[in-house]
Amino acid sequence: MFRNLLIADSGKGHVGEMVRMLRDIPCFSQARLNLLHVVPEQTSENLKDHWQKGATLLADAVDRFGLKPTEINTILRQGDTKQTVLTVADELNADLILMGSRGLGRLQSILANSASQYVFQLSTRPMLLVRDDLYVRHVNRLMVGIDGTGVGDDALKLACEIAKDIPGSSLTGVHIGHHDLAPSRSGAMPADSLLDQAKQRARSFGVELIALHKTGDIGRGLCAAAAEIKADLLVIASQDRRPLVAKGLVDLDKLLGGSVSDYVRVHAPAPVLLVREPEKR
DSSP states (O other), X not given: OOOEEEEEOOXXXXXHHHHHHHHTSHHHHTSEEEEEEEEOOOOHHHHHHHHXXXXXXXHHHHHHTTOOGGGSEEEEEESOHHHHHHHHHHHHTOSEEEEEEOOOOHXXXXXTTOHHHHHHHHOOSOEEEEETTOXXXXXXXXXXXOOSSHHHHHHHHHHHHHHTTSTTOEEEEEEXXXXXXXXXXXXXXXXXXXHHHHHHHHHHTTOOEEEEEEESOHHHHHHHHHHHTTOSXXXXXXXXXXXXXXXXXXXXXXXXXXXXXXHHHHHOSSXXXXXEXXXXX
């Protein structure tokens, strides 16, 4: 059960459609909705106009979401959008941060000062990214990446909690291996063993997991699998965050390298729910 959702809305994209879809899912339906708009720092003579514009944007967003003002907590802050989203998420102890995304690549995002990329890099909380160019559908076909890690188990648990609340939904667990490994002495393939464990864990949550194994590049493989099953929501673990370094210099040493979660957030054919590794791990 989600308790606190932070929606960082710029007034563009398909965040409103995603909010309406989530409210149809029981585990989201009772969550407190918090809608944040950040007024950029301006000179004092322009501040009043920007605050009034921000308040209007919040009111328009509530109407666009199909909600009554009493059904959502609106928050208007001044400051840097990236830092403010992280600060408010901590203040609310948000279960999920929901943001729109232009779908820019890593280098483009940093050069364009992308708020969603920065929050994605630094937040320890689950984050749902909805690209501006996606058509948002009712969540019925879910897909989760299976990687055998602790945070991967967290992603599977979260996907199961969502899927079990949607009548007639399906959950597909996808493991992408770089290449087929040799079978064990028992004749079982390592990927089969990993997927069998995932199926058993899903059953413990009351969900039947459809297992799918593919080989190749992990990021491209996950996106291809999501397209193949026509996934409405993709849940993946993200282990790329390095907060102590990134708070001072966001991921510059990886700008030219590969990142599975970064590739997926840009190229996935559906909204992506990124599950982060808690600091204590």
